Amino acid sequence: MNPQRSEARLDESLSEITRLLEKHRVLETLTHRQEGPKRDLLEHLQHRQNLAELQMKVKTLHPADVAHILETLPLDERLLVWQQVATDRRGEVLVELSGAVLDSLLEHTDRQALVSALATLDAEDLGHLAESIPEDLFRDVSKLLDARDRSWLQASINYDENTVGSLMSQEVTFIREQQTVEEAIGYLRSLGELPEQTDQLFVVDARHVLKGAVPLPRLLLHAPGLLATAIMESEIRPFRTDDGAQHAANAFERYNLVSAPVIDERGKLIGRLTVDAVMDFVRNEAEKRALERAGLRGEEDLFASVWDSAKNRAPWLFINLLTAFIASRVIGVFEGTIARLVALATLMPIVASVGGNTGNQTIALMVRGLALDQVKGENSRYMLTKELTVSLVNGLMWGSLMGLFAFTIYRSATLALVMMAAVVLNLLVAAIVGVAVPLMLHKAGRDPAQGASVLLTFITDSMGFFLFLGLARLFLV
Amino acid sequence: MNPQRSEARLDESLSEITRLLEKHRVLETLTHRQEGPKRDLLEHLQHRQNLAELQMKVKTLHPADVAHILETLPLDERLLVWQQVATDRRGEVLVELSGAVLDSLLEHTDRQALVSALATLDAEDLGHLAESIPEDLFRDVSKLLDARDRSWLQASINYDENTVGSLMSQEVTFIREQQTVEEAIGYLRSLGELPEQTDQLFVVDARHVLKGAVPLPRLLLHAPGLLATAIMESEIRPFRTDDGAQHAANAFERYNLVSAPVIDERGKLIGRLTVDAVMDFVRNEAEKRALERAGLRGEEDLFASVWDSAKNRAPWLFINLLTAFIASRVIGVFEGTIARLVALATLMPIVASVGGNTGNQTIALMVRGLALDQVKGENSRYMLTKELTVSLVNGLMWGSLMGLFAFTIYRSATLALVMMAAVVLNLLVAAIVGVAVPLMLHKAGRDPAQGASVLLTFITDSMGFFLFLGLARLFLV
Numbered sequence: 001m002n003p004q005r006s007e008a009r010l011d012e013s014l015s016e017i018t019r020l021l022e023k024h025r026v027l028e029t030l031t032h033r034q035e036g037p038k039r040d041l042l043e044h045l046q047h048r049q050n051l052a053e054l055q056m057k058v059k060t061l062h063p064a065d066v067a068h069i070l071e072t073l074p075l076d077e078r079l080l081v082w083q084q085v086a087t088d089r090r091g092e093v094l095v096e097l098s099g100a101v102l103d104s105l106l107e108h109t110d111r112q113a114l115v116s117a118l119a120t121l122d123a124e125d126l127g128h129l130a131e132s133i134p135e136d137l138f139r140d141v142s143k144l145l146d147a148r149d150r151s152w153l154q155a156s157i158n159y160d161e162n163t164v165g166s167l168m169s170q171e172v173t174f175i176r177e178q179q180t181v182e183e184a185i186g187y188l189r190s191l192g193e194l195p196e197q198t199d200q201l202f203v204v205d206a207r208h209v210l211k212g213a214v215p216l217p218r219l220l221l222h223a224p225g226l227l228a229t230a231i232m233e234s235e236i237r238p239f240r241t242d243d244g245a246q247h248a249a250n251a252f253e254r255y256n257l258v259s260a261p262v263i264d265e266r267g268k269l270i271g272r273l274t275v276d277a278v279m280d281f282v283r284n285e286a287e288k289r290a291l292e293r294a295g296l297r298g299e300e301d302l303f304a305s306v307w308d309s310a311k312n313r314a315p316w317l318f319i320n321l322l323t324a325f326i327a328s329r330v331i332g333v334f335e336g337t338i339a340r341l342v343a344l345a346t347l348m349p350i351v352a353s354v355g356g357n358t359g360n361q362t363i364a365l366m367v368r369g370l371a372l373d374q375v376k377g378e379n380s381r382y383m384l385t386k387e388l389t390v391s392l393v394n395g396l397m398w399g400s401l402m403g404l405f406a407f408t409i410y411r412s413a414t415l416a417l418v419m420m421a422a423v424v425l426n427l428l429v430a431a432i433v434g435v436a437v438p439l440m441l442h443k444a445g446r447d448p449a450q451g452a453s454v455l456l457t458f459i460t461d462s463m464g465f466f467l468f469l470g471l472a473r474l475f476l477v
Numbered sequence: 478m479n480p481q482r483s484e485a486r487l488d489e490s491l492s493e494i495t496r497l498l499e500k501h502r503v504l505e506t507l508t509h510r511q512e513g514p515k516r517d518l519l520e521h522l523q524h525r526q527n528l529a530e531l532q533m534k535v536k537t538l539h540p541a542d543v544a545h546i547l548e549t550l551p552l553d554e555r556l557l558v559w560q561q562v563a564t565d566r567r568g569e570v571l572v573e574l575s576g577a578v579l580d581s582l583l584e585h586t587d588r589q590a591l592v593s594a595l596a597t598l599d600a601e602d603l604g605h606l607a608e609s610i611p612e613d614l615f616r617d618v619s620k621l622l623d624a625r626d627r628s629w630l631q632a633s634i635n636y637d638e639n640t641v642g643s644l645m646s647q648e649v650t651f652i653r654e655q656q657t658v659e660e661a662i663g664y665l666r667s668l669g670e671l672p673e674q675t676d677q678l679f680v681v682d683a684r685h686v687l688k689g690a691v692p693l694p695r696l697l698l699h700a701p702g703l704l705a706t707a708i709m710e711s712e713i714r715p716f717r718t719d720d721g722a723q724h725a726a727n728a729f730e731r732y733n734l735v736s737a738p739v740i741d742e743r744g745k746l747i748g749r750l751t752v753d754a755v756m757d758f759v760r761n762e763a764e765k766r767a768l769e770r771a772g773l774r775g776e777e778d779l780f781a782s783v784w785d786s787a788k789n790r791a792p793w794l795f796i797n798l799l800t801a802f803i804a805s806r807v808i809g810v811f812e813g814t815i816a817r818l819v820a821l822a823t824l825m826p827i828v829a830s831v832g833g834n835t836g837n838q839t840i841a842l843m844v845r846g847l848a849l850d851q852v853k854g855e856n857s858r859y860m861l862t863k864e865l866t867v868s869l870v871n872g873l874m875w876g877s878l879m880g881l882f883a884f885t886i887y888r889s890a891t892l893a894l895v896m897m898a899a900v901v902l903n904l905l906v907a908a909i910v911g912v913a914v915p916l917m918l919h920k921a922g923r924d925p926a927q928g929a930s931v932l933l934t935f936i937t938d939s940m941g942f943f944l945f946l947g948l949a950r951l952f953l954v
Contacts, residue, residue, distance in 0.1 A: 009714075018855065062731070062732060064731040064732060065731070068731065068849075068850070068851075071849070071851050072850070072851045072853065072856065074856070074859060096731075185697055188694065188697050188698065189697070189698055192698070193694070193698070194694045196733055197676075197733065197735060198694065199674075199676060199735070216693050216694065216697075217665065217670070217671045217675065217693065219697060220662055220665050220666070220693070220696060220697065221665060221666055221669070221670070237486075252756065253753075253756055253757060253760060254539070254541040254542070254545065254573075255539065255541060256673055256674065256753035258674060258676070258735055258752065275735065275752050275756070276730075276733035278756075279729065279730055279752070279755075279756055279759065280730060282756065282759060282760060282763070283730060283759060283763075286759070286760075286762075286763035286766075287845055287848075289763075289767070290766070290767075290841055290844065290845060290926075291841050291842070291845065293770070293841070294837045294838045294840070294841035295834070295838060296838055296841060296842070300842060302842065302846050302851055302852065302856075302860065303859070303863075306863060306866045306867050306870060307870075309863070309867045310867050310870045310871055310874070313835070313838050313867070313871065314871075314874075316834065316838070317831065317834060317835060317871065317875055318875075320830065320831065320834045321827070321831060321875060321878070321879065324826065324827040324830045324831065325827065325882060327826060328823050328824060328826060328827050329823075331822060331823040331826070332823045332886070335819045335820070335822070335823060338815070338819050338822050339816070339819045342812045342815050342816045342822075343812070344822075345808060345812070345815050345819075345821075345822035345825075346805050346806075346808040346809045346812060347805060348822075349801065349804060349805060349808070349826060349829070349938070349942075350798070350801040350802065350805050352826070353797065353801045353938075354794065354797065354798060354801065357772070357793065357794060357797045358790070358794060360771045361771045361772060361773055361790050361793070363771070364767055364768050364770070364771035364773060365768070365773070365777060365779065367767065368764055368767060368768065369779050371764075372545075372548070373545070373549070374545075374548050374549045374779055375549075375779065376549065378495065379549065379551070379779075382551060382780070383779065386780075386783060386786070389783045390783050390786045390787050390790070393783060393784075393787045394787055394790065394791075394794065397787070397791075398794055398795075398798060401798070402798065405802060409809070449767075461826070461830075465826075
């Protein structure tokens with residue numbers, strides 16, 4: 001065996017597939033252009049051979065790699081590759097796909113094929129797909145599950161999206177407290193194989209109440225006659241189904257966990273949370289946040305149609321236009337002032353922009369502090385005082401610079417002072433909004449990263465114009 | 478045992494500590510205010526008892542939890558708690574701290590205490606701290622390591638920050654290919670305990686070349702006489718030290734890995750990458766990105782001094798001011814035009830703002846696509862065409878709305894048309910910049926998220942003013 005590095009391997013597969021798709025396209029064009037039965041036959045054969053090669057290539061790939069490749073292809077090529085995926089592997093590929101790409105495949109695959117693909121999945125994978133697939137299709141597929149899996153599925157889709165319940169798995173291996181090491185090993189042998197990411201066995205009592213956990217290596221290292229309770233770890237950190245997924249992620253990171261038990265309110269073991277689910281959650285959150293910060297609500301397929309893209313981006317643009325309109329009306333009030341001193345129009349965007357930039361820095365720090373549980377009710381007043389002081393320092397420093405800039409160009413000391421005062425005041429506004437808005441969103445149980453920035457920019461723009469033009473009207477014209 | 482949920486437990490500890498700190502503060506104030514030797518003695522005792530309680534509480538906490546609590550406290554209280562941490566546990570706490578908080582403690586702890594704290598750490602943990610602690614301190618501490626650890630440390634600090642090398646661990650458990658299951662188990666027993674996150678043993682040949690891996694459960698499930706090579710997995714995914722950490726993270730997520738081997742160019746096993754290191758990397762990256770997007774270069778301690786904070790934020794504000802100045806000079810060129818039609822001053826910020834907002838959406842999508850390896854050279858032209866079309870659609874749609882708005886207020890059809898044309902053109906500019914800048918940054922080997930947004934806003938602001946005022950001068954005044 002010559003182990004190959006995974007990324008190198010994936011890149012190779014991708015270019016191999018791209019080559020085959022390219023060939024496919026050429027053959028398609030030829031077929032349409034050329035005439036004559038003989039040529040047709042030859043090309044037909046070439047065509048079929050090419051597709052067979054593509055099929056073979058797809059077959060050797062990990063489902064997650066197939067999913068990745070599907071995500072990097074435009075719709076028509078994506079569908080062509082998708083058709084080459086064997087029916088019994090299609091389910092596994094669907095589970096790995098991101099929302100928007102999944103939708104595109106669901107839309108272009110006939111119902112019967114979808115049912116067969118989904119029928120290969122277990123309750124847990126179906127649970128992940130529950131929100132993405134049409135309701136009637138989901139109902140039909142879940143009918144194929146046995147009673148136990150169906151009830152698990154039912155429970156799991158009812159958990160709130162950002163809770164441990166929605167991430168947990170039912171594949172949990174446990175032993176009883178009176179079992180010995182030898183019995184435990186015998187039990188594992190009888191199972192044949194263990195679920196992925198099993199680093200420990202949970203120990204329960206007769207009522208299925210969680211008592212502790214035995215890390216797998218301990219089974220190897222201890223005498224066969226020892227009781228499970230003698231070698232188990234009792235300092236464990238169980239979760240409840242309604243614990244926040246973000247909190248669970250913090251705990252996994254902090255304590256370097258691979259798996260953790262999930263218990264109900266009576267302490268009974270009901271499931272297991274594993275690091276792969278947590279890591280998926282962390283990455284999805286990070287990606288979602290980055291997109292949401294730019295006002296992209298859903299995931300957007302890179303190859304989505306123009307119309308879908310425009311629709312996806314419209315709400316945000318609309319909100320931003322609305323706030324820009326209002327800020328613009330603030331300027332409108334001062335048109336008389338501007339008419340008398342046009343320099344104001346030139347300088348006012350600077351005042352607005354510096355407010356938005358400092359405020360966004362405060363927001364970034366607050367959002368991070370809230371996500372890491374570092375900002376609490378007790379120290380938020382401290383934060384506000386600090387941010388106000390930083391703003392004052394920055395305001396005086398940069399405000400002077402901007403005043404100097406204004407003076408250099410327009411030779412008016414009053415204009416320079418108005419500029420400086422407006423900057424200082426707008427930075428103080430930015431500090432207050434930057435601290436208060438994420439805190440309020442957090443207290444309201446919402447994501448502080450979402451919406452805070454729009455609201456801030458709206459206020460610092462409007463206030464920037466208002467303060468600068470208002471002061472100018474008072475002292476200058 | 479009554480397992481308690483970890484987050485609840487941590488919150489309780491935090492409020493307990495806050496209570497003790499509060500009491501400490503009250504006692505301090507009293508001591509300074511009151512006179513008389515008797516009172517003094519009583520308070521002195523109370524004081525000592527309070528600190529002893531704090532010490533006890535800190536003792537029961539996981540090092541990561543102590544670190545978390547230190548991060549949520551202002552400097553003076555942070556130092557008080559830090560002094561209660563036992564000397565032999567201080568090293569473990571230091572490793573868990575984020576950069577800025579770590580600095581604050583390093584600064585306020587005397588050198589001898591730091592050497593003792595750091596001396597408890599192994600080469601790997603020291604490697605993590607290498608960049609944060611002063612060079613001479615680091616040299617002194619590394620002298621305390623044995624030769625093997627010191628050479629590992631030397632190698633590990635030389636790896637580039639975002640590579641597998643900088644994340645990998647030397648704690649790797651391996652067996653030889655001719656060993657049997659029984660011998661492997663015997664070997665594990667002789668080790669006594671396995672490194673954290675050991676889910677598999679790596680199999681090497683006589684020259685230490687990696688041949689495969691045996692998942693731990695297989696040792697439990699197979700007959701003692703079987704050869705390691707008979708039960709090993711040979712489809713493994715080794716990394717090299719110079720592989721990108723981001724690529725490794727993608728692979729861990731895609732294939733649900735707990736650990737993976739790291740090999741050198743001759744295929745020899747030299748280390749191991751574990752999911753906890755990968756998860757730390759993923760979270761740090763996400764946090765760093767979120768802060769960098771707001772122009773915060775380093776991590777900023779929530780309780781940093783005002784001066785440190787102002788310094789940390791200054792470079793970004795300076796860059797933004799500079800771009801705002803330039804954009805403002807674009808307006809300056811058209812002051813004559815604005816003097817003749819003040820409405821232009823009122824409307825121009827809308828044109829600039831809508832360009833910035835749509836452009837940032839394109840950037841967010843590009844950055845995500847690049848991070849997930851979905852955007853490649855081949856499809857970037859496709860992306861550009863698509864984004865241009867979306868911009869055209871959005872421009873016509875929202876441009877009409879804005880034209881209508883302008884017409885409603887100022888009753889000028891020409892002004893409305895100028896507004897619409899400027900919006901359409903500025904959105905096309907935004908699409909080009911939004912696609913091109915992240916691509917160029919990525920090709921230059923830099924983080925596409927960093928800097929793209931400033932550059933974009935600069936261009937869409939300047940171009941927004943230029944297009945709108947320029948068209949207005951041509952057609953309106």
